[in-house]
Amino acid sequence: MSFRTNLQYLRSQRNMTQEQLAMLLGVSRQAISKWESDKAYPEMDKLLAICDLFGCTLDDLVLGDVSHPASGLANARQSVGAPASAEIPANASAVTPAATPLAASAASQAGTASPVKTPAALPRDLTGYDAHRRMFATLIASGIAVIVASVGVANLFDEENSIIGVSPLNDFLTFLCICVGVIIGLALLIPGNMSHAAFKRAHPYVEDFYTENDRRREMRTLAIGVVGGVAAILIGIAVVVYAGDVMEVDAGWPNAVMLLLCAAGIFGFVYGGMRYGLLNIDRYNSRNEADRKVPAGEQDSTAKLTGAVNGIIMLAVTVISLIVLFLSLAMDWHVGRRFFWIPWPIGSILCAIASIVIAMLRDYRGSGNDRH
Numbered sequence: 001m002s003f004r005t006n007l008q009y010l011r012s013q014r015n016m017t018q019e020q021l022a023m024l025l026g027v028s029r030q031a032i033s034k035w036e037s038d039k040a041y042p043e044m045d046k047l048l049a050i051c052d053l054f055g056c057t058l059d060d061l062v063l064g065d066v067s068h069p070a071s072g073l074a075n076a077r078q079s080v081g082a083p084a085s086a087e088i089p090a091n092a093s094a095v096t097p098a099a100t101p102l103a104a105s106a107a108s109q110a111g112t113a114s115p116v117k118t119p120a121a122l123p124r125d126l127t128g129y130d131a132h133r134r135m136f137a138t139l140i141a142s143g144i145a146v147i148v149a150s151v152g153v154a155n156l157f158d159e160e161n162s163i164i165g166v167s168p169l170n171d172f173l174t175f176l177c178i179c180v181g182v183i184i185g186l187a188l189l190i191p192g193n194m195s196h197a198a199f200k201r202a203h204p205y206v207e208d209f210y211t212e213n214d215r216r217r218e219m220r221t222l223a224i225g226v227v228g229g230v231a232a233i234l235i236g237i238a239v240v241v242y243a244g245d246v247m248e249v250d251a252g253w254p255n256a257v258m259l260l261l262c263a264a265g266i267f268g269f270v271y272g273g274m275r276y277g278l279l280n281i282d283r284y285n286s287r288n289e290a291d292r293k294v295p296a297g298e299q300d301s302t303a304k305l306t307g308a309v310n311g312i313i314m315l316a317v318t319v320i321s322l323i324v325l326f327l328s329l330a331m332d333w334h335v336g337r338r339f340f341w342i343p344w345p346i347g348s349i350l351c352a353i354a355s356i357v358i359a360m361l362r363d364y365r366g367s368g369n370d371r372h
Contacts, residue, residue, distance in 0.1 A: 001065040004036045009067055010054040014123065014207070020285075023205035024126070025049055053126060123209040129281070132199050137274035139192030143185040145267035148345075150181015152259030161252025175325065182344070204288045208281040218276045225272025229265030236261035306358050310351040317347030 001009070011021055018032040025032075025046055034040035042050070051058050060069045154177035156163045157170045164170070236258035243254035278284070324340040 001067070002038070003041070003062050004038050006056075006061050006064075006066045007032075007050070008036055010050070010056070014054075016207070020205050020207070023203075024053060024207060053124075055124075123207045125209050127203045127206055129199075129203070129206045129209075132195070133275065133278040136192055136196050136199075137271050137278065139188045139195075140274060141267045141271035143188030143192065144270055145263040146188065147181050147185035147348075148266055149260055149263035150177050150185070152256045152263060153177045153181070155251070155256040155259060156253060158252045158255070161249060163253065178344075200284075200288055205285055206281050210279055210281065215279055218279055222272035222276040225268035229268035232261040232265035232268070236265075306355050309354045309358065313347050313350050313354065317343035317350075 011018070018036070019029045022029045022032045027046065031040065031042075035042055047058060047061065050056075051061055054066070056066045056069065057064075060066050154174040157173040157177070159166075159170050162170045164173075239257045239261075240254045243249040321340050321343045324343075328340060
């Protein structure tokens with residue numbers, strides 16, 4: 001078989017299009033088409049990349065038959081008792097077939113046995129997708145959990161039941177805890193999203209290499225995260241109820257414990273859900289394909305619109321929070337000092353809703369253009 005026939009065979013074994021193979025190799029679809037029509041020949045680094053991708057040898061790819069690799073033929077010969085090499089002993093002329101019927105039978109079987117057709121090797125993670133998936137889920141889940149946890153720590157300095165007692169530093173420490181938590185959270189969320197966007201640009205197509213065992217394992221991780229998260233939140237609520245009804249403590253550390261447990265529960269939800277959701281490589285590829293079909297100018301306008309809307313939302317909620325905080329300090333308004341942080345999580349939810357709506361509108365416009 002020729003190189004082009006071998007390449008077509010390997011691609012068909014994986015149900016892979018020319019465009020998908022081109023994205024995996026970092027070349028254009030036209031280059032793959034030229035290789036398969038003998039109009040061009042790949043360079044050595046691309047040949048080695050093809051061998052690594054499909055799990056074949058360079059000799060079989062270029063000179064042999066990848067459906068019947070030479071190593072498989074040697075194994076077939078050894079399985080019937082014949083040597084892998086075709087060397088003939090020096091005294092072979094003195095040996096008659098009648099004197100060695102077993103050897104003759106083995107030689108006959110080796111000569112007539114057809115080589116076993118070898119399927120293509122199973123897909124492998126050549127792009128580092130799995131490591132990126134784990135890191136992306138860790139960064140996003142940690143960023144959200146840190147912001148919620150910072151609000152919990154801030155409640156330790158609630159003026160009604162502060163851990164340092166009555167002090168003019170309580171309000172400052174409350175504000176400081178939330179600010180530090182938001183900064184750390186953003187330092188995790190922003191790089192996480194940027195790394196995911198960069199990975200999608202570098203690898204617009206990823207071959208699905210996950211097995212059923214991988215999916216079952218991630219399903220167990222998701223179940224543990226959900227059950228553990230629900231348990232943590234329920235325990236936090238129980239602590240607040242117990243502290244209020246039995247200990248008659250309605251503020252301070254009970255709320256801090258509840259929010260810290262909620263942060264742990266949210267981490268379990270987000271981390272387990274993202275790890276399991278990112279196993280769906282078909283969805284990853286289809287979304288990247290949809291993004292490629294959208295004109296570059298429209299993509300830029302969508303990104304700018306999303307950023308502008310989210311920026312306006314977060315700016316508005318920040319202004320509202322600061323106004324509530326300063327008014328509560330000036331007017332000695334205890335309720336305002338306890339709940340001035342609430343607009344920030346509400347703003348985060350609104351940003352997520354706005355991003356989803358803008359993406360849906362973009363997809364709807366794209367499907368409408370395809371119909372026309």
